[in-house]
Amino acid sequence: MTLGAWNHGAYAGYDEELIREQLARNYAFFGEEGMTHIRAGTVVIVGCGGVGSWVAVMLVRSGVSKIRLVDFDYVTLSSLNRHATAGLSDVGTPKVASMERTLKDIARWAEVDCRIDIWRKEDGGRLLEGADWVVDAIDNITTKVDLLKYCHDHGIKVFSSMGASAKCDPTRIQISDISYTIYDPLARSVRRRLRLQGISSGIPVVYSTEVPGDVKLLPLPEEEFQKGPVKELGVFDDFRVRILPVLGPLPSIFGLHISTYILCEMAKKPILNPLPIKNRRKLYERLLRDLLHRESKLTGQIINKLPIDDDDVALIFEDLHRGRSVVPPHPVPSRPTLMRWDPAEPLTLENCVVFEFAEAEKHARELNVWGEAVQQVVDRRSKEIIGYREWTL
Structure with missing residues (x-):
């Protein structure tokens, strides 16, 4: 269903001087040439919930004059904690x-094309027609991957939002290429599915490295199970994305990241080499290599692959052990090392801890050397892993 369509007399009836005054701060930042590109650009946003709505608002506030909104869903009361434009009077619409009402109130000259529709790969091209950029803010993983592949195959610039649910730490949010994402369950699933279709990089995303904390998934009513296979509905098996707990500010921060990135790209002033979280990818790779060497030495066999990967190393080092040694007073190691806590048990997330190198060597020589205090720390970390698995497995 189409609520609106492009009105090609975009600025007709609107005073250019007033438009430029409204956009004065943006002109001061991007300059005349940059703003010319922004105002001439067309952006299609697929998924207009907590993330997509904030993208749309900030793009229009910043001068983007053609925007297409694609979403089949309706405003509910529970939408109001995160949606950029919806109020009580919008519930049920x-x-x-x-x-559209809010965007036209912000910028009367903006062309807003609203489509009450679902993007499908079979006929999705019609919804992306004319796009300079596409924003993927879809919460269904199958449709998300289909959209990203379609854009990749057709040379359409696309920016994808990963999971903002069950997160609360804004300092863990960043922009990177899909290939560099670290310990975001949705990003991992998307990355693997794209790789199976021959796409390993080239798609910018916003994501968070934060592992869900002490929050509970909302129960799924029986009638939801009757609507279809629940495993197809999101990255988390047996749970629909829409019933995940969401702290309202987080989707907005994701949306602001996306709009900022796209504006800079459109203005020909791109954000060069977005900063990876703590620049620790090489550290994780080294820790994994060292762990592989230790495992080979422990088992007396040549091991080519471990049951944990780079993402697991990031989880163990950053989220479980906070980048610190398991041994009190838990200093930041100058030469961090991962190894099994109990050499008699298999290597798992629960049975892998962080040591300073000298501590690791001591642990390899002597069992039960650290005492009850360290064992209690290891036990607490194991419980955290169990909580994490409730979200991702």
Whole structure:
């Protein structure tokens, strides 16, 4: 269903001087040439919930004059904690209709094309027609991957949002290529599915490295199971994305990251080499190599692959052990090392801890050397892993 369509007399009836005054701060930042590109650009946003709505608002506030909104869903009361434009009077109405009213109130000259529709790979090209950029803010993983592949195959620039649910730490949010994402369950699933289709990089994403904390998934009503296979509905098996706990500010921060990136790209002032979280990818790779060497030495066999990967190393080092040794007073190691806590048990996330190198050597020589205090730390970390698995397995 189409609520609106492009009105090609974009600025007709609107005073250019007033438009430029409204966009004065953006002109001061991007300059005349940059703003010319931004105002001439067309952005299609697929998924207009907590993330997509904030992208749309900030793009229009910043001068983007053609925007297409694609979403089949309607505003509910539970949408109001995170949606950029919806209010009580919008409950029960299409999300795109709520957004159109707000966007036109912000910038009367903006062309807002609203589509109450679902993007499908079979006929999705019609919804992306004319796009300079596509924003993927879809919460269904199959549709998300289909959209990303379609854009990749057709040379359409696309930016994808990963999971903002069950997160609360804004300092763990960053932009990177899909190939560099670290310990985001949705990003991992998307990355693997794209790789199976021959796409390993070239898609910028916003994601968080934060592992879900002490929050509970909302129960799934029986009638939801009757609607279809629940495993197809999101990255988390047996749970629909829409019933995950969401702290309202986090989707907005994701949306602001996306809009900023796209504006800079459109203005020909790209963000060069977005900063990876703590620049620790090489550290994780080294820790994994060292662990592989230790495992080979422990088992007396040549091991080519471990049951944990780079992402697991990041989880163990950053989230479980906070980048510190398991041994009190838990200093930041100058030469961090991972190894099994109990050499008699298999290597798992629960049975892998962080040591300073000298501590690791001592642990390899002597069992039960650290005492009850360290064992209690290891036990607490194991419980955290169990909680994490409730979200991802």
